[in-house]
Amino acid sequence: MLHKNHRWLWLLLVVITGIGCILFFTELPGLAKTPHNVIIFVADGLRPTQVNATDTPTLEDIKEKGVSFVNSHSLFPTLTTANASVIATGHYLGDTGDFSNNIKVQAPVKSAKNSVVPFLENNAVLQEVNQQFGQNFLKETSLLAVAKTAGFSTASIGKLGPVLIQDVTQTSGEPTIIFDDATGSATGIPLNSEVQKLLTINSLPLITPSRGENGKSGNSTTPGTTVANVEQQQYFVDVTTKVILPLFKQCQKPFILVYWSRDPDGTQHNQGDSLNQMIPGINGSTVKAAISNVDRNLAQIRMALKELNLEANTNIFVTADHGFSTISKESQTSYATTLTYKNVPTGFLPPGFLAIDLAHDLNLPLFNPDQENKSVDPTKGQFTNNGVLGKNPQHPDVIIASNGGSDLIYLPNWSNRKIYAQKIVNSLFKQDYVSGLFVNDSLGVIPGTLPLSAIKLWGTARTPIPSLVVNFRSFDTGCGNTACGAEIADASLQQGQGSHGSFSRADTFNNMAAIGPDFKQRYVDQVPVSNADVVVTLAKVLKLKVPTQGKLVGRVLTEALRDRPNKVKYKSHVLESAPGVNGLKTILKYQTVGDTPYFDVAGFPGRTLGL
Template identity: 70%
Template sequence: MRFFTHSRRWVFLTLFVIAVIVACTASPGKRSGQTTQQQATQHNMIIFVADGLRPTWINATDTPSMNEIRERGVKFTNSHSLFPTFTTANASAIATGHYLGDTGDFSNTIQVNAPVKSAKNSLVPFLENNAVLQEVNKQFGANYLNEQTLLEAARKSGFSTAAVGKIGPVLIQDVTLQKGEPTIIFDDATGTPTGISLSSEVSEQLAKNSLPTAAPSRGDNGKPGDSKTPGTKVANTTQQQYFADVTTKVILPMFKQRQKPFVLVYWSRDPDGTQHNHGDSLNQLVPGINGPTVQAARQNVDKNLAQIRTALKDLGLEESTNIFLTADHGFSTISKESKTSYSATLSYPEVPKGFIPPGFVAIDIAQELKLPLFDPDNKNATVDPSIGQFSKNSVIGKDPKKPDVIVAGNGGSDLLYLPNAANKKATAKKIVDLLLKQDYVSGIFVDDSLGEIPGTLSMEAIALRGAARTPKPSILVNFRSFDTGCGNPTACGAELADTGLQQGQGMHGSFSRADTFNTMAAIGPDFKQDYEDLAPASNADVAVTIAKVLKLKLSTQGKLVGRVLNEALVGGSDNIQYKSFTLKSLSAANGLKTILKYQTVGKTRYFDVAGFPGRTLGL
């Protein structure tokens, strides 16, 4: 009996020693599957959105802070924007964890139920505006997204919450916010009649730190130039420095003092705004968005992020705060050249000869249908392309108050609505037949109710059909994209774009891999270290992953949701199975097919590229 007891003690002692040795020598190497358990204390979260940042332009020289997060934390190398690849669309996904078929934020400019007073009484408002968002909310049950946002769930659970930066996507992060609620909002409109009011607590801290209560404008960075005058040659330094100072000198110290967990969304306008407006490449595809002004914009956003990380360290919050870095979309250089568009055969005072004007899709459709064209952003004024007129958005029909077609011009893709057409299927078929003849088109998606039209795929195939409250587009037209030849296609893509900006400036919105390939990385106590995640990930995964990390429950209406990125979390299994698929439409009469390439993890879909063969970069 004594021998048995003695032997058992030695066994227990030996196992204990082995466990200690293993614990002390384990290394969190590449794809290590770290197993350290999360601390019992509640952690914080910062979602840092570098608007329009292309992942292949992150490096140790220009963007050392972002590069460190990606290399020391989790690097999502198979990352995705949602399509259409626009800001408010992806902001809705980052906010809620739902695909666009549920949020109804199909692009930056969408059709709504009634004219929006704060958008010049337009039926197709541009959503990057607080007054517009609040008015659109009222049209759709006080929440046009129809889903709860992460920030709303966090503040209702007792977290401190804030959203700072670019107007539009910032308010979308807590879109049901009403006056007097606790989420702190700073954006371009702060200090103006359309800004979200600041509490006395915040105002006092601004004064204490000698910071104004009104956000500065973009200044010269906001000047896009025109067809004869180059755009900006400076990054958005002044405005973004204000937002960085507000975050580090006011918001984070307040959160520290409250001694409560927090969630903060910081939405950096750079490099997006500078890529849109830059003046390095007027009417030229090269260098396009890869000139010195955009390089300065990347450095600017990294400087802001570095300032936030330093503040976390100085406040003793670094060890308890996760940072999730993402971009709403990639970016491309604008092309305005078409050999088939009727619009390109006309002359316009503000458009170089032979280039397509803003609104070219609507001009071509109106010509094909032999119907008048009107401008919904200008009291439905008549638009006559034959005398050099065009409009950003368009209403087509004999009566502008009962249009056959509404065109929401967005950039790398456009939305077409058929609200009052006598025979929607016949009208849709005529429009599709026209679009199939255009060299600027690369892929067409149609509403499922219109039936199967050869050459097109359904909206359902790309998760644009769900529980959305907003009107559903009838046709989505994707524009042609191509490589400008720098040796790095996703960093040097170009696309035809329906925009008032010039050839050589920047745009996004297409189904090119240059636009769907966004930046994603994470670092902090809940994320693995030195880990490269090869599984597909997207902006729809951000909110649901963070909700799990912070132990928050997101209420849902629709079923088109992202997945929890378990493999990136401490203790999560590395064994994530994913598959690749190709979906092809029926052939059109001219042989064109819309082809979609996507990946899946379980039932979650990740859209890589789509379009016609040879007309979409990455297809």
């Protein structure tokens, strides 16, 4: 007799039989009767140090019974859309061109208030940026795009921005099903009528609920949120377990589903447990609740797989796009801290401090690219996150994309770019908030810096390649490990809240694990792995061939696969720049498996956590 709590599954399968699956899939000749499936579960910003049997029993169970990747890596810059492009394609950022959440593009983006450095976590922005770069700004083909062409069922669900990046050229609700924050709105990817019917049958709204209180970040005098993103994420997991997985079951095709959980990232950013204080920072009760929320969502997905008899044939690959740190806004050297601003505590770094300091040192006017290049006068308490520097904002000398724990600097004027590059390096070497600089290879060797190619940011990208990437200082607030990492962050959030993007081990150390029919059981993988390996490994498992244009790709995690040898050799390396004018050197620590690099930490000695 069917358990009363499971009757919805049976009823839904009956309804789906009437709807049919022909809109989504085609026959797959030659497949086994029970082909394997994949769920990529991305817990945005989840730190390995927060996974344990008490707070996250589901995540811990996967690590215990499946493969635990204890030497895992996010790619630098450790930002969401950047690593989303890596998780989607298996390519390093030098190929995907998604260098950070804010990047420079070719022309002003209308859906981003005509900014030339748009924020990519927006469907309309992504589609407009695609139009500027051959209809696919990533250039590379994603795993979902290959899978849907091969006849797999495909879906991407969760956080706005990285969800669409998984199948970035998708503009309709089929064949890939897309649910994110914008679903049901003017900028949402439309749902086809069949999926809408299934939502209605299950009493689920056609419009994604908002984050509510969880979306409130507060300000310098008002704490941010004290609740996890429960309602919105419950909607996404209900859609996954009550609509999409039963639909995939009925269609009897192999499937790939990407589930991108906004928690704990959104809560870690906005948490109000630590206003202007470094402790507890992102280790307070609100973040703990958010992490448990993620675990409950994953538990619901695993239970649905079991009830649908899909568990035995489904691989679950858990990863995080990046780690996380507590924000510091303190500097003893910044010109920006000597000025007064509304809603910025006295002596703290304001948002856009890098643009303010460089405009001052280079003696250049400052403009706000996100407000139609409006003039910005820091001496009058004005600031801007992203910055345009030059006498004419339409033809600037310097463009700064603000991204939290690291910033991108572009020098669009080719006639003076080498001169400005050296001036900028000299200026940044004076700042105590800087910890390491990476310079575009075309600018030649600049003492104290390393080239972009050293960290795989130099490849075949379609988007403009940054001239310089600035890493900000990071440190330990008391734990003696990455659990209490803090960093200077060029962001609008407050000291004590959360950010990421730096080259500290707190930000590069992401949670990764896998379980399923193609992975070893109870195996601890000591070999370095990264987000670049996810697609390459899963494509191998599913016998899918993902075409590549660039050569910066990850590797197949053979040591983690069932019936494969355990031993894989890896080496550790240290790369140092020549000393700069004041003796500072950018140092990079990394590991390699064959030719595949894994970047641990980088920066100036004593200024990067883990270096």
